[in-house]
Amino acid sequence: MMYETIRAILLNTVLKLHQKDLIQLNSGNVSVRASEDHIAITPTGVPYDEMTAEDMVIIDLDGVVVDGRHKPSSETPMHTIIYKDMPAVKAIVHSHSPYALAFAAVGRNIPIICTEGLALRGPVPVAEYECPGTEAQGLAAIKAMKGPPSVIGTLLKNHGVLATGANLVQAYSAAYRIEMAAKIYLLALQIGNPDILTDEQIREIRSVYFSKKSPS
Numbered sequence: 001m002m003y004e005t006i007r008a009i010l011l012n013t014v015l016k017l018h019q020k021d022l023i024q025l026n027s028g029n030v031s032v033r034a035s036e037d038h039i040a041i042t043p044t045g046v047p048y049d050e051m052t053a054e055d056m057v058i059i060d061l062d063g064v065v066v067d068g069r070h071k072p073s074s075e076t077p078m079h080t081i082i083y084k085d086m087p088a089v090k091a092i093v094h095s096h097s098p099y100a101l102a103f104a105a106v107g108r109n110i111p112i113i114c115t116e117g118l119a120l121r122g123p124v125p126v127a128e129y130e131c132p133g134t135e136a137q138g139l140a141a142i143k144a145m146k147g148p149p150s151v152i153g154t155l156l157k158n159h160g161v162l163a164t165g166a167n168l169v170q171a172y173s174a175a176y177r178i179e180m181a182a183k184i185y186l187l188a189l190q191i192g193n194p195d196i197l198t199d200e201q202i203r204e205i206r207s208v209y210f211s212k213k214s215p216s
Ligand SMILES: [Zn+2]
Pocket: 027, 028, 075, 094, 095, 096, 132, 133, 159, 160
């Protein structure tokens, strides 16, 4: 069966996100490029704890179903516009994870105060408010991610997190790190005034970490 492998890989990421509580019930959605013109995306209305690889929907870049037994995520237009505009993006994770969403609701960026933020390439911005799941929201996310500085994920005002990657592992990791960065920043704000890492400190850390491997 065509797309079997990509569907299985997508399900694997969905299950990891669900396990980490980044997505619950059927909120949030995940997609990956299945080919140059096709995307595999999570279906609408199927709870994550019941989801199977066969439930994943294959669509074209206009959101038209190519293969699948369900309707694609209701937030599909947000995904497809990003794939159309950003060729380097191969996978997208969208979540409503609570710590990041709290900052998104307030409209406050998450600065780099520790190594969690480094892999995101810059402070996590907040995209301008647009109706959730629309193409307009995708365009707002693109604008926020293109910066400067250009980053691989953004908060969606009053909605959640949008994380991208060159593959699903990267997009998953970005979504996870945004939630962690939000949680750590919120905790630090309870204690006092967190010091934000300077550009020089960030350069120094990068030279130590990225000359070897990603921070862990
Ligand atoms: Zn959403």
